[in-house]
Amino acid sequence: MSTAAAHVHEEDHGHHHKETFMTKYVFSQDHKMISKQYLITGLFMGIIGIAMSLLFRLQLAWPEQSFGVFEVLLGKWAPDGVMDPNVYLALVTIHGTIMVFFVLTAGLSGTFSNLLIPLQIGARDMASGLLNMISFWLFFLSSVIMVMSLFVEAGPAAAGWTVYPPLSALPQAQPGSGLGMTLWLVSMAIFIASSLLGSLNYIVTVLNLRTKGMTMTRLPLTIWAFFVTAIIGVVSFPVLLSAALLLIMDRSFGTSFFLSDIFIQGEVLHYQGGSPVLYEHLFWFLGHPEVYIVLLPALGITSEIIATNARKPIFGYRAMIASILAIAFLSTIVWGHHMFISGMNPFLGSVFTFTTLLIAIPSAVKAFNYITTLWKGNLQLNPAMLFSIGLVSTFISGGLTGIILGDSTLDINVHDTYFVVAHFHLVMGISALYGLFAGVYHWFPKMFKRMMNKNLGYIHFWVTAVAAYGVFFPMHFIGMAGLPRRYYTNTAFPYFDDLADINVVITVFALIAGAAQLVFLYNFIHSMFYGKPTEQNPWKSNTLEWTAPIEHMHGNWPGKIPNVHRWAYDYSKPGHEEDFVPQHIPLKKGEEELQH
């Protein structure tokens, strides 16, 4: 540990020193390297998650047909190329888990919080480089365990990403609830530890390490989003950990927290007095804030990119902060809207309907503010900007149907149907993915010193944008028709036969969307090595990260850290020659600083 301490000490003075391969690329404590590690691990998990979704989309469009690709990828779980129902459930479960936690929580928040918090607030590094390193390696370990669980004899967890007991608690209930489920829980417990270490670090760094002049109301909205996200994480993730631990106890040590009166496989089990509804409460106490843990960083990234590329200040900076805070507060008291028909007291349903629909207000404010920011701008339509505009579009489309699902009455008939799948994929899945892509295109020069190819970026965006709506818009229809989610096939109900065509349309668009991601992957990997070298501030942005040298160095800035004299959004400010005024430029004589 003494070397680590010395290491940190040296960083503080910004000195260069010899590094080995291990300390530079593997056990690095530098936030920029850790952010790259998060991004690449996240993208790798993303490839797995998206590939899985394509597999089960094939099954849904052409149910019980033989596909060579199933035989190749699923082996004994797809005899003669026909997917087994248990495998279908395993695929949807792991797809959900990987996309929500590993890609959109760790991959998105982990990457950009790590990259941007020190660089945008003007800090040499995170408050604790060591904790930061441990956080990444715990995440890596949990990813390895999650991937390992795919190769377990009886298959990985298959109880849905929410893993409700008793289905997840009893190996007799389905094959995936054996060792696969144990590994899922272990992986998630480690993931939560990683997330907590990361979040605490972000909070402490934002509170303590801002450079001179960087008051809270001069922070870029990205940092506000990451900061508030970290707080939500610290408040809610421990509750999921407790749920996971209690579930482990029920599974392995015979306790009855979530189980009672069960008869399965011809046998009465000993469990008495527990309730699955308790698990649902604990799970969704994290599960709902998790939506905002995924979404807020994407919105923060969007705020920054839209303002920069519109060459305009973000409209209503303070209202944006207020709405982030309002969303964060409300997100912790709405979890019951996932449980309107769980058997809890209907009066609670009324309360949760009320709090849930309130969330629409700050969300609407954010959407209107984005639109107004575009108004009379001078829009530089870079790929990052396109993805940000795309995010606002899917955020609106997906958010609006939340008004139906958050209403306990209306939820009765659309709960757990494809309507829900369409809603949350648009509002948090696609929106957050767009946020991730926007962030990668925008900060790629900062991370890898090179530019990504913009034309490939355009192709990536337009194909993805069309295909994403092509996938999820029709899904509302089959949901309203009453088609439940997590059905291996719909052929058991002749009543749903007329929905088969829609399912084919959805799958075709899904395959197109999947192919478009290969373009991104190529662009990403190729540009990393052969992209055009970047200028220091390619997007003519105001924030501090672009004042740091292109070549990465410990401590981020040679010599002194720049002081901050203004907010991050002085774009096209009258009285200035250029259409941007970086934060470290002092106010001119007689110039008024807006917003403070």
Add this chain to the structure above:
Amino acid sequence: MTLILTFTALILVAISIWQITKIFELSQGNKENNQVATYADNNYNGKLMFAFLLFLYGLTLYSFWAWGDVLLPEAASEHGSDYDNLMWISFAIIFFVQTITQALLHYFAYKYRGEKGKKALFYADNDRLEAIWTIIPVITLSGLILYGLYTWTDIMSPSQNEEALVVELYAQQFNWKARYAGSDGVLGDANVRFLQDFDGKNLVGIDATDPNGLDDVVVQELHLPAGREVIFKMRSQDVLHSAYMPFFRAQMNCVPGMITEFAFTPVITTEEMRLSPEVQAKVKKINKIRNEKSQELLAKGEEALEPYEFDYLLLCNKICGASHYNMQMKIVVETPEEFEKWMDQQQTFAQSIQ
């Protein structure tokens, strides 16, 4: 062999996309080495933004034209029309907001695309505007919340109706059973501990020492009299299930270890529903699809599909294991007379365990 072929095909597809991408990149990479959007880029991407708005509208219109008939099946319960009203009002609001906001977003992206010599307007704040778009959602949502809560309380308040029919829905992997209270109108005590009594004939675990249970009737097909309120008591013996009856706008989870409740009044019998024009059109459409599929199956020497006839259904809507997708029970809604007649033919618990 197919294995190797598919694998090769997959790799080839991936490689070809990769190669096309590379060729594309090389073909335009040399002309200009600037990876930041140029005015030309702004121009065509701005126009594409406008085209995308038209795509969104087109997709919406096409979807309603092609698939509008699958939305919300006809309601067959008393509260169904309240539910549908609330749904359509919410939908109208959503469509209005969606149409306007998407138009503004994409139109601005097109209209204000970057041009040479243009400078953006420095416009950072406007309290009045902020207030307007805070207050309008507040008012709209207050209306929706109040209307929603009113309907919710109406649907979910525990029924005080003494005339109501009490039915237990019993879920297990992967089928449904229903239990009627019999002539005494009281369901006998039950618990999974009793499931193994009487050589497994005790299908839902009725306590044989409770006299209330002896006249209970356990069936595999749910019959309901039209026009009479039904109070469902739900149980599950193994994992979570959810009793989903879309035509009746009804759903409630079945939770092991506790009894959950949902009540509604069916108002349209199965026979009447089969005569409704909407259902007839649907049945016709489905049978056309099934016919075509049957032809294919017959050509392959397999059996043809049964023609479809409309029935109300109870579906499982909470993931419960491998056969979750096929956990269903037929619901027959009939006149009270027909219902009584059917009920008289059923065995009571006492009879079935003898």
